[in-house]
Amino acid sequence: MRAIRAASAALLGAAAVVAVAPTALADEGNHDVTSFGFSVSPATVAPGGTVTLTSDGCEVPSVTVTSGVFETVTLAEGRAGTATVDFDAKAGTQYEITFDCKGERGTTKLTIAQGDQGGNRPEHDNGVSPGAHKGVKAGYGTTAASGSTPEGLGATEVVTGALLIAGALGAAVVLTRRRAAHGRP
Incomplete structure (x- = not known):
């Protein structure tokens, strides 16, 4: 009876992986x-x-990057560029970034951090007020490692978690x- 329950749970876990993985992979990036x-x-x-902008695979020697939150940047093929986000960018807002390669456009989102969470600071601001001592600032951890945003899990995390669950159920x-088989309950 236990074996049937465990096998059912394993099949249910595998079905969850099959159902969730394509959706998670499609949303990555x-x-x-x-x-x-x-x-x-x-x-x-x-x-x-400051943000770093990259592009590759465009046959034209340059890609134009535009947004309502920084000045237009032209990227030479194979080279990254940087842009400084406007100081008056509204915290908590997502801005669309458009990459244009000979008329073909691709967009992505840039989120403006609430307060001093999750983002980088201007070079002249070290984050410490005169006379104040602050500890280490900890972030979300997964943002840099997997490319996911703090708002949700990326495909890597979802698939890894599902595979770990399926493996545990199989064990x-x-x-x-x-x-x-040995006659133990």
């Missing part, structure tokens, strides 16, 4: 699918912070069968 690649890093930045089935 939070931008349009184009014939050329592009990215904005970090995905969340403080007003006045439970094996152990239950061994116990039953």
Whole structure:
């Protein structure tokens, strides 16, 4: 009976992986699918912070990057560029960033950090008020490592978690069968 329950749970876990993984993978990167690649890093930045813009695979020697939150930037193929976010960018707002490769446009989002969370600071601001001592600022951890945003899990986290669950359920089935084979309850 236990083996049947464990096998049912394992099949249910596998069905969840099959149902969730394509959706999670399609949302990874939070931008349009184009014939050329592009990215904005970090995905969340403080007003006045700097973002790195990259593009590859465009046949034209340059890509134009526009947004309502920084000046237009032209990227030479294979080289990253930077842009400084306007100091008056509204915290908590997502701005659309458009990459244009010979008329083909791809967009992604840039989130402006609330307060001093999740984003970088302008170079002249070290985050410490005169006479104040602050501890280490900790972030979300997964943002830099996997490219996901603090608002949700990326495909890597979802698939890894689902595979760990399915593996644990499979191990439970094996152990239950061994116990039953040796006559233990």
